[in-house]
Amino acid sequence: DVVLTQTPPTLSATIGQSVSISCRSSQSLLHSNGNTYLNWLLQRPGQPPQLLIYLVSRLESGVPNRFSGSGSGTDFTLKISGVEAEDLGVYYCVQSTHAPWTFGGGTKLELK
Amino acid sequence: EVQLVESGEGLVQPGSSMKLSCVASGFTFSNYGMNWIRQAPKKGLEWIALIYYDSSSKYYADSVKGRFTISRDNSKNTLYLEMNSLRSEDTAMYYCARGYFDYWGQGVMVTVSS
Numbered sequence: 001d002v003v004l005t006q007t008p009p010t011l012s013a014t015i016g017q018s019v020s021i022s023c024r025s026s027q028s029l030l031h032s033n034g035n036t037y038l039n040w041l042l043q044r045p046g047q048p049p050q051l052l053i054y055l056v057s058r059l060e061s062g063v064p065n066r067f068s069g070s071g072s073g074t075d076f077t078l079k080i081s082g083v084e085a086e087d088l089g090v091y092y093c094v095q096s097t098h099a100p101w102t103f104g105g106g107t108k109l110e111l112k
Numbered sequence: 113e114v115q116l117v118e119s120g121e122g123l124v125q126p127g128s129s130m131k132l133s134c135v136a137s138g139f140t141f142s143n144y145g146m147n148w149i150r151q152a153p154k155k156g157l158e159w160i161a162l163i164y165y166d167s168s169s170k171y172y173a174d175s176v177k178g179r180f181t182i183s184r185d186n187s188k189n190t191l192y193l194e195m196n197s198l199r200s201e202d203t204a205m206y207y208c209a210r211g212y213f214d215y216w217g218q219g220v221m222v223t224v225s226s
Contacts, residue, residue, distance in 0.1 A: 041157075054212055054214065092157055
């Protein structure tokens with residue numbers, strides 16, 4: 001099974017600060033169809049997760065453009081350009097290139 | 113508006129069975145693969161099962177393989193998760209999610225305890 005390793009596990013930021021989260025895969029997430037099925041989710045306290053980014057870098061409808069995703073193969077990054085209070089919670093990467101799908105361990109974004 | 117509504121929440125004893133449902137609305141259910149994901153208290157997300165749009169393929173996490181069965185009824189826009197031989201470590205919030213995780217239900221809590 002694909003293992004996704006997220007770093008750091010916890011991130012402390014001030015409002016307005018830019019931060020990045022890394023997601024490293026144990027094998028390439030490039031599908032034979034040419035797509036890379038790596039998504040980023042945010043789970044706010046007490047809420048189900050919500051999709052932020054799909055196919056590595058595509059912004060889900062309604063998600064602010066301060067969120068961006070990049071990467072390829074086995075290394076991926078989520079960047080938040082100017083953290084806002086509503087961004088606090090746990091971020092997860094998830095892959096759906098290789099069954100069974102797998103989630104990263106999560107990165108908790110806290111206020112400093 | 114896309115909605116996924118889970119039901120079947122409850123407290124059960126170890127070794128018993130339980131069935132969860134997820135009713136979908138606001139999209140053509142029969143066009144999408146569907147997933148079950150769980151989250152143990154204070155833990156991360158764990159994907160546990162996937163079913164293709166036409167039920168032609170099903171996949172399971174090793175932790176539930178042989179005990180849990182995912183199924184769907186496209187005529188009822190409903191996804192199911194049948195859980196047998198439940199263990200204390202199956203205690204978690206269970207979510208259904210569409211396709212590539214673009215829509216999620218609110219989740220139902222399953223507690224396995226004597």
